[in-house]
Amino acid sequence: MKHVLTIAGSDCSGGAGVQADLKTMSAHRCFAMSVITAITAQNTQAVNDVLDIPPAMIEAQIDAIFTDIRVDAVKIGMVSVSDSIRAIAGKLRQYTPPFVVVDPVMVSKSGYDLLRPEAASALKELLLPLATIVTPNVPEAEKLAGMSIRSEDDIKEAAQRIYALGAKQVLIKGGHSDGQPTDWLFDGQKFTAFPGKRIDTPNTHGTGCTLSSAIASNLALGHPVEQAVELAKQYIQTAIEHSIPLGHGHGPVNHFYEYYGGEC
Ligand SMILES: Nc1ncnc2c1ncn2[C@@H]1O[C@H](COP(=O)(O)OP(=O)(O)OP(=O)(O)O)[C@@H](O)[C@H]1O
Numbered sequence: 001m002k003h004v005l006t007i008a009g010s011d012c013s014g015g016a017g018v019q020a021d022l023k024t025m026s027a028h029r030c031f032a033m034s035v036i037t038a039i040t041a042q043n044t045q046a047v048n049d050v051l052d053i054p055p056a057m058i059e060a061q062i063d064a065i066f067t068d069i070r071v072d073a074v075k076i077g078m079v080s081v082s083d084s085i086r087a088i089a090g091k092l093r094q095y096t097p098p099f100v101v102v103d104p105v106m107v108s109k110s111g112y113d114l115l116r117p118e119a120a121s122a123l124k125e126l127l128l129p130l131a132t133i134v135t136p137n138v139p140e141a142e143k144l145a146g147m148s149i150r151s152e153d154d155i156k157e158a159a160q161r162i163y164a165l166g167a168k169q170v171l172i173k174g175g176h177s178d179g180q181p182t183d184w185l186f187d188g189q190k191f192t193a194f195p196g197k198r199i200d201t202p203n204t205h206g207t208g209c210t211l212s213s214a215i216a217s218n219l220a221l222g223h224p225v226e227q228a229v230e231l232a233k234q235y236i237q238t239a240i241e242h243s244i245p246l247g248h249g250h251g252p253v254n255h256f257y258e259y260y261g262g263e264c
């Protein structure tokens with residue numbers, strides 16, 4: 001069995017964050033582990049509060065795992081403050097897991113700043129150089145690349161700029177663009193498009209967390225990056241197609257359908 005670790009924030013409503021990551025990794029038949037960076041009080045409608053876990057406790061969780069258990073891949077999600085980013089980067093440099101997927105979480109679907117604006121430079125400088133792949137959505141790619149994105153050419157230019165920050169591969173996600181949700185992968189040489197079929201639903205809470213955890217699981221399972229993304233894209237497409245009308249805002253995606261062959 002492969003062992004996959006998420007380093008991310010908790011979403012008590014179960015749609016995003018660590019909870020989405022653990023469900024995704026389990027659906028991929030990987031053993032899922034978590035290092036909690038923050039506790040959020042959120043639901044399908046809003047993020048009401050955030051408690052950041054002290055960096056020393058983040059380090060202690062990472063030490064507890066790596067000193068005892070082999071880690072086949074790591075996914076990093078919400079880390080809101082620079083000191084926590086610094087702590088995580090230091091520990092990953094110490095333990096050198098084989099694959100690191102960085103989902104540069106910045107703003108929730110409901111508009112809450114999950115990354116403090118002053119921590120964006122730490123994310124760029126400390127986490128991107130450790131990334132096997134970084135998975136920004138379009139607004140995140142705009143911030144990382146320092147440019148606005150309005151066209152396919154812009155996506156390609158932004159991907160090149162983010163690659164120059166040190167990530168080995170860059171996946172810019174098209175969920176926020178108009179039209180069909182095509183994601184673009186740049187490996188430093190070539191661009192590969194991963195087309196999707198837009199599902200007209202409000203229930204897209206946690207899509208980014210799910211995609212990045214599916215990529216991390218597929219890398220742990222031995223797939224090369226391009227294939228890991230292709231499989232993850234199929235997983236998120238099915239999970240959105242069968243998403244769950246829960247709560248009064250953006251409901252969660254469905255992790256059961258593809259792996260267990262139907263609703264549960
Ligand atoms: N309505 C949709 N129909 C089909 N695919 C979608 C839809 N919305 C997003 N996707 C796909 O879901 C994946 C996640 O993309 P998205 O841009 O939504 O991430 P995100 O904004 O980081 O998510 P989050 O809000 O969880 O942080 C991508 O592969 C994207 O193409």
Ligand SMILES: Cc1ncc(CO)c(N)n1
Pocket residue numbers: 008009010011016017018040077078105107108109114205206207208209
């Ligand atoms: C904890 C957490 N991580 C990531 C996201 C992004 O959707 C969220 N809403 N909450």
